[in-house]
Amino acid sequence: MQKRFAMAAMLAASFGAHAADNSELAAIRAQIDDMKRAYEQRIAALEQKLSQAEAKSAVAPAPVVAAPAAAERRPAAASSASGFNPEVSLILQGQYKNMKDVAERGITGFWPAGGHDHGEGAVEGINKRGFSLNHTELVLAANIDPYWRGQAIIATLDGTAEVEEAWFQSLGLGHGIGLKGGRFRSGIGYLNEQHPHMWDFADAPLMYQAMFGTHGSYAQDGVQFKWLAPTETFVEFGAEIGRGANFPGTDRNKNGSGAAAVFAHVGGEVGVSNSWRAGVSYLTTRAKSRTAHFAGTVDDEVEGLFDGRSQSYIADFVWKWAPNGNPKYQNFKLQTEYFQRREKGDLTCATPDDAGAAVACDGLLSAYRTRQSGWYAQGVYQFTPHWRAGLRYEQLDSGVRDFGDNAAYLLVDSYRPKKASAMIDYSWSEFSRVRLQYAQDKSMLGITDNQVTVQYIMSLGAHGAHKF
Amino acid sequence: MKRILFSLFALLAANVAQADLRVFATVPEWGALAREIGGDKVQVYSATNAFQDPHRIEAKPSLLAQARQAGLVVAVGADLEIGWLPLVLRDSGNAAIQPGRPGYFEAAAQVNRLDIPAVVDRAHGDVHAAGNPHIHLDPRNVLKVAEKLVARMAELDAANATAYQAGHAAFASKWQAAMARWEKEAAPLKGLPVLVHHQSFAYLSHWLGLKELGSLEPKPGIEPSSGQLSALLAQQQRQPARLVLRTAYQQEGPSQWIAGKTGMPAVLLPYTVGGTPEAKDLFGLFDDTIQRLLKGAR
Numbered sequence: 001m002q003k004r005f006a007m008a009a010m011l012a013a014s015f016g017a018h019a020a021d022n023s024e025l026a027a028i029r030a031q032i033d034d035m036k037r038a039y040e041q042r043i044a045a046l047e048q049k050l051s052q053a054e055a056k057s058a059v060a061p062a063p064v065v066a067a068p069a070a071a072e073r074r075p076a077a078a079s080s081a082s083g084f085n086p087e088v089s090l091i092l093q094g095q096y097k098n099m100k101d102v103a104e105r106g107i108t109g110f111w112p113a114g115g116h117d118h119g120e121g122a123v124e125g126i127n128k129r130g131f132s133l134n135h136t137e138l139v140l141a142a143n144i145d146p147y148w149r150g151q152a153i154i155a156t157l158d159g160t161a162e163v164e165e166a167w168f169q170s171l172g173l174g175h176g177i178g179l180k181g182g183r184f185r186s187g188i189g190y191l192n193e194q195h196p197h198m199w200d201f202a203d204a205p206l207m208y209q210a211m212f213g214t215h216g217s218y219a220q221d222g223v224q225f226k227w228l229a230p231t232e233t234f235v236e237f238g239a240e241i242g243r244g245a246n247f248p249g250t251d252r253n254k255n256g257s258g259a260a261a262v263f264a265h266v267g268g269e270v271g272v273s274n275s276w277r278a279g280v281s282y283l284t285t286r287a288k289s290r291t292a293h294f295a296g297t298v299d300d301e302v303e304g305l306f307d308g309r310s311q312s313y314i315a316d317f318v319w320k321w322a323p324n325g326n327p328k329y330q331n332f333k334l335q336t337e338y339f340q341r342r343e344k345g346d347l348t349c350a351t352p353d354d355a356g357a358a359v360a361c362d363g364l365l366s367a368y369r370t371r372q373s374g375w376y377a378q379g380v381y382q383f384t385p386h387w388r389a390g391l392r393y394e395q396l397d398s399g400v401r402d403f404g405d406n407a408a409y410l411l412v413d414s415y416r417p418k419k420a421s422a423m424i425d426y427s428w429s430e431f432s433r434v435r436l437q438y439a440q441d442k443s444m445l446g447i448t449d450n451q452v453t454v455q456y457i458m459s460l461g462a463h464g465a466h467k468f
Numbered sequence: 469m470k471r472i473l474f475s476l477f478a479l480l481a482a483n484v485a486q487a488d489l490r491v492f493a494t495v496p497e498w499g500a501l502a503r504e505i506g507g508d509k510v511q512v513y514s515a516t517n518a519f520q521d522p523h524r525i526e527a528k529p530s531l532l533a534q535a536r537q538a539g540l541v542v543a544v545g546a547d548l549e550i551g552w553l554p555l556v557l558r559d560s561g562n563a564a565i566q567p568g569r570p571g572y573f574e575a576a577a578q579v580n581r582l583d584i585p586a587v588v589d590r591a592h593g594d595v596h597a598a599g600n601p602h603i604h605l606d607p608r609n610v611l612k613v614a615e616k617l618v619a620r621m622a623e624l625d626a627a628n629a630t631a632y633q634a635g636h637a638a639f640a641s642k643w644q645a646a647m648a649r650w651e652k653e654a655a656p657l658k659g660l661p662v663l664v665h666h667q668s669f670a671y672l673s674h675w676l677g678l679k680e681l682g683s684l685e686p687k688p689g690i691e692p693s694s695g696q697l698s699a700l701l702a703q704q705q706r707q708p709a710r711l712v713l714r715t716a717y718q719q720e721g722p723s724q725w726i727a728g729k730t731g732m733p734a735v736l737l738p739y740t741v742g743g744t745p746e747a748k749d750l751f752g753l754f755d756d757t758i759q760r761l762l763k764g765a766r
Contacts, residue, residue: 143567146566146568146569149558169558171558171563171566172563172566173561173563174561174562174563174564175561176536176560176561176562177561178558178559178561226559226561227561228532228533228536228559228560228561229533229536230536230537231533232533232534233533234529234530234532234533235533236532265529266529267528267529267530267533268529268530268533269528269530272517275526275528275529275530276529277529320526320528324517324519324520324717325516325517325519325520325525326519326520326521326524326525326717327524327525327526328521328524328717329719385691385719386691428690429590429593429594429689429690430551430594430689431590460590463547463550463551464551465527465550465551465552465553465554465555466526466527466551466552466555467527467555468526468527468528468529
C-alpha cells in the first residue's frame with residue numbers, strides 16, 4: 001500500500017514539477033529520500049530475520065506439525081487446453097405411465113398447439129403409455145470471457161437432437177442490467193424458465209400445455225433485457241423480442257420481431273423462514289395460417305387456419321417456507337399461476353389433406369375471437385431430507401370462442417378441463433430422484449383418465465444451480 | 469507527509485469509491501470478520517445464518533436484491549455455495565462482484581485446505597474437488613483470511629483504507645492473544661476421539677488435535693443412515709469415541725441416537741457466529757466452542 005502511495009507521490013511530483021517552486025520540490029525530494037531510507041532499513045531488518053529463521057530451522061527441523069500432504073494447495077490443473085472445458089451435465093429422465101388409450105388426446109376447448117388433436121402433433125404432455133424415455137438433456141455452460149457467459153441445452157430423443165436453449169448472457173454490464181441473446185426460455189410466468197427435471201410433478205400443468213404446447217414452455221430466438229432495481233426489496237423488470245416462431249405464434253418469414261414479452265417480478269422475505277416472489281407477464285405475438293383440425297358439424301373433420309394476434313397475460317406467485325430458512329430437512333413450497341389469452345383475427349376453413357372430398361365450408365373466411373383462461377395451484381412439502389409429497393389442482397376455462405360464420409361448420413366446445421394430481425418423491429441425494437404420481441385428468445370432454453406415473457430424474461456432472 | 473500523500477490518493481479514488489463499502493458475506497463467520505476489520509465503515513449483509521446449511525439454500529429474491537448493491541462479496545468458495553451463489557452473482561447485474569473482479573473474494577482460496585480428494589467421483593458423496601470448505605474453525609486460517617481481506621477492502625474502498633488497516637491490526641493482535649489462550653485452554657482436548665455428523669469440524673480437529681473416528685453421514689452430504697449408525701456403534705466397541713459433534717444447522721436426531729446408545733455426550737458446537745447465544749462474534753465462537761468441548765469431555 002505504502003509503495004503505491006510513494007508511486008502516486010512520485011507521479012504527483014513529476015506532474016507538479018513545473019508549477020512547484022524549488023523549495024517545495026526540495027521538500028518532496030527530502031521526503032522521498034526519507035521514505036527510501038525507511039524502506040531500506042525495513043528490508044535489512046527483514047533479511048536479518050529471514051537468515052535467523054533459516055539458521056533456526058536448520059538446527060531444529062520443523063517442530064510444528066506439518067499440514068498433511070493432502071492439504072497442500074494443488075497447482076492449477078495441468079496447463080493444457082482441457083483446463084478450459086465447460087461445465088457439463090447430463091439429465092437422465094424416464095418413466096413408466098399407466099393411462100387410458102385415447103386416440104385424440106388433447107385439451108377440449110383449446111386450440112391444439114401441435115396443430116392436430118391426435119397422432120404425432122398432439123399435445124405431447126409426456127403421453128406415451130408404458131415405459132419410455134423422456135428427453136435426455138445435455139447441458140454445456142461456461143464463462144466465455146470476463147464479459148459473457150454461454151450455455152447450451154441439447155435435448156435428444158430417438159434420432160432427434162433439438163437445441164432447447166443456446167444463449168449468451170452478460171456478466172459485466174453492471175447497473176443491474178442483464179442481457180441475454182440466442183434461443184432461450186422466456187422469462188414470462190414462473191414455471192416457464194424451468195426445465196422438466198426441475199418440475200415438482202411429472203408433467204407440466206395443463207395451463208402451460210394449453211398455452212405453449214408440447215414443451216410446456218415458451219422459448220424463442222431473440223434478445224432479453226432485464227433490470228434489477230437497487231432496492232432492498234427484489235424488483236426486476238424484463239423485456240424480450242424475438243422470432244416468435246413457436247405456438248401461439250407461427251414462423252412468418254419476415255424482418256423485425258415476431259413476438260414481444262414484458263414481465264415484472266417482486267420478491268422478498270417475511271421473517272427468516274419465508275421467502276416469496278410474485279410476477280406479472282405479458283406476451284404478444286402473431287400467427288399466420290396457424291393450422292388445427294376441428295371436428296365439424298357437416299363434415300367429420302375440417303381444418304381451420306388462424307391469422308391474427310395472440311396476447312397472453314400471466315400472473316404468478318411462489319411462497320417458500322423452511323424452518324429458520326434451512327430447507328435441507330423440511331420445507332414447503334406453494335406455487336400458483338393464472339393466465340388469460342386473447343386472440344383476434346380471421347379463421348379460414350379448409351379441407352384436410354387426407355379428406356376424400358372438399359368440406360362444405362372450404363375457403364370460408366370469418367372473424368375469430370377468443371378469450372380463454374386457466375390456473376393451477378400446487379403445494380409441495382418436504383418432510384424429511386429424502387421425501388417430498390405434493391398436491392396440484394388445475395382448471396381451465398374455454399371461455400369465449402367466437403368463430404363467426406365458421407361456427408356453423410366447426411364444433412365449438414365449451415368446456416372446463418380439470419385435473420388433480422398427487423405425487424410423492426424420494427431423493428437419495430441432490431442428484432437423484434424417483435417419483436410416483438397419481439392424476440385424475442378430466443382435460444378431455446367425457447373422459448376421466450386416471451393416470452399413474454413412475455418417473456426417475458438423475459443428473460450427473462457439474463453441480464447445477466437452480467433458480468428460486 | 470504520509471497523511472498528505474494519502475489524502476492525495478484518496479482524492480483520486482474518491483470518484484470511484486463510495487464512503488461505505490457494502491459487503492455481501494455468504495456465511496456469518498466472514499460477515500463477522502468484515503465487521504471486525506471495517507467497523508462502522510462497512511455495511512455487512514450475511515446471506516445465511518448459523519441455522520442454515522450454506523450448501524443447501526436457494527437463490528432467493530432477497531439475495532439477488534442484496535447482491536445487486538454489494539461492493540464486495542465474501543464467499544467461502546471451494547464449491548460450498550455452488551448451488552446458489554453463481555446464479556445470484558450472474559443475475560445480480562452487478563459487474564463489480566463477478567468472479568475474477570476485485571469485488572469477489574473467496575476465503576478458502578487464501579488457505580491450505582484439508583481433505584482434497586484424490587478421486588473426484590460422486591460415488592463418494594458430495595465431494596468438493598477443492599477440498600473441505602469449512603476452513604474457519606482453525607483460527608490460524610481466520611488470521612490468514614483477515615490479512616488478505618483487509619488488503620481487498622482497502623483496494624476497493626481506498627478512502628477508508630487506513631481505517632481498515634487499523635481495524636485489522638487491532639483485530640490481529642487481539643486474535644493472536646486469544647489464540648494463545650485458546651490453545652492453552654484446549655490442551656486437554658489433544659487426542660480426544662470424537663464422532664462428527666458431517667466433516668464440518670475438520671479444521672478444528674486439525675488445530676486442536678482431536679481425533680475424528682467417523683462421521684454419521686455415510687458419505688459427505690448423504691444423510692445419516694441406520695446402516696452407518698450401527699456400523700459406528702460396532703466401531704465404538706473397538707475404538708470408543710468420547711463425544712459426537714454437530715453444528716446448529718444439522719439435525720440432532722442421529723447424534724442423539726448415538727449418544728443414547730453409547731452414553732457419550734452429543735455436543736452441539738456453534739460452528740459459526742450466531743450458532744449459540746454465546747457465539748456473538750468470532751471470539752465468542754471460539755470461546756464457546758472450546759468451553760463446550762471441555763464440558764463434554766469432562
